[in-house]
Amino acid sequence: MSALPSRRLFGQAALALLLAGCSAATTPYPASAQRGLLPDFADLAERVLPAVVNIAVTAEQRSVELPPELRGTPFERYFRDRQRGRRQEVTGAGSGFVIDPTGYIVTNNHVVGNASRVVVSLQDGTELPARVIGTDELTDLALLKVEPRGSMTAVPWGVSAQARVGSWVLAAGNPFGLGGSVTSGIISARGREIGAGPFDDFIQTDAAINPGNSGGPLFNAVGEVIGINTAIYSPSGASAGIGFATPSDLARPVIEQLRREGRVERGWLGVAVQDLVSEDQRQGRRGVLVAGIERNSPAGRAGLRQGDIVIAINGDRVDTSRALVRTVAAVPPGQTVRLTVVRDGREREVPVQVGRRPGQG
Known part of the structure; x- marks a missing residue:
């Protein structure tokens, strides 16, 4: 019912108003300035x-x-x-x-x-x-x-943390097996979680990414790799303007470890954790709830208990389960971390020797 009056606005009077507004907005800017707002990616692509x-x-x-x-x-x-x-x-x-x-x-x-x-x-x-x-x-x-006959052209890593929503990006790859192709767009969002895993922190872009683009680079305007094109959201299987790239700040240390050791080792506590519910947050509580502990796990051996609330690791606050998992994963197995937990209303320190994540040797 409420939509009907809005439709009536699009009459001659409204059209004149829209055209007038458009004219008033664009008059101060010459055509050359308008063209300058759109980048030319030819040099970058080359x-x-x-x-x-x-x-x-x-x-x-x-x-x-x-x-x-x-x-x-x-x-x-x-x-x-x-x-x-x-x-x-x-x-x-x-x-x-x-x-x-x-x-x-x-x-x-x-x-x-x-x-x-x-x-x-x-x-x-x-x-x-x-x-x-x-x-x-x-x-x-x-x-x-690969073993090339000579030196290969390489591209540098960029700092994904410096990428801003709205910045121009260039995606390159092999869509549908067609060979080297580039598409342009902007960064639509950062820090996207799409259910791929505990390290979800994707850059979202509207640069067209299609099947075959997986593994290709997402460049910033100066030709640095700030993401690795990984996934798309699409009802049809083709680009719908919603693509996701793994940020370079997450990818680079993983790639460096693969190059040194051939595998990635991550720290592990052996706990099931969850964020506090909104009611706890309204009451000023912060931290991560320990919902379960695996038998013979590092956390179990250290005396951590179900129901403990972890509020800090080595003195640095943690407010989400995802942040806790990532922080512990970055700790080399065998190293001891100091967990600050709230138990029965009181804070206490629990030292835990971090283990190796299962399935990693």
Whole structure:
């Protein structure tokens, strides 16, 4: 009902008012100034594209899923007998970028996955076999190495913390397997959590990112990598103007550790934690609730209890479960941290020797 009066505003009088307002707003600015508001990415693209690569992967799929239409029919057994012991090759494509002239390349973990063969294609058409140096599932990052004939064009890391909402960015990669492509847009938001994992801290951009762009770089206006294109939100599977990139400040130390050690080791307490509810916050309580403790975990051995509220680590306040997980993950296994907890209304210090996150050796 309330929408009807608004529709009536779009008559001749309203149209004249809109045109007048438009004219008044644009008159002081000449056409040359208006053109100057939009950047030209040609020089930037020419400079960075040689460092952007296409990645083709081949993996062996040990079993083939039974088609639904054969389930429960006489052909089901025949199908299973035929597929027993057979392997099927599956292929995929993604993007990456060179960070070192000697041939180190960054991409997404989900691009290389369990690939049996990885081939990197350069902008000039050169194809090079690649070796997976290491992967990190929690941040969806991977490091590859190729053996180039000469020095490769590399691009530098930027500081994602300096990126501002509204800043121009350039995304580059291999959308739909088409080869080196660039798209432009702005940073739409920062610090996005999309349910990918405990280290969600994505840069959101409206630069077009499509299947095949995964692992490609997100550049700032001076050609520094401030993000690794990782995911999109799309009802159709194609770009809907909502893409997500892992920020360089999170990716860079992971890649450096993969280069040094071939894997990423993270600290672990062995607790289930959750944020305090809004009622606690209204009463001035801050911290993270310990909801559960794993048996024989570092936290259990240190005497941490279910119901404790962690308010600081080594004297630095923590207000969210995500901040606690990230802080502990950054601590080398074997090092002792000092947790400040509230138990029965009183603060106390609990030293905990951090363990190694399960599944990391």
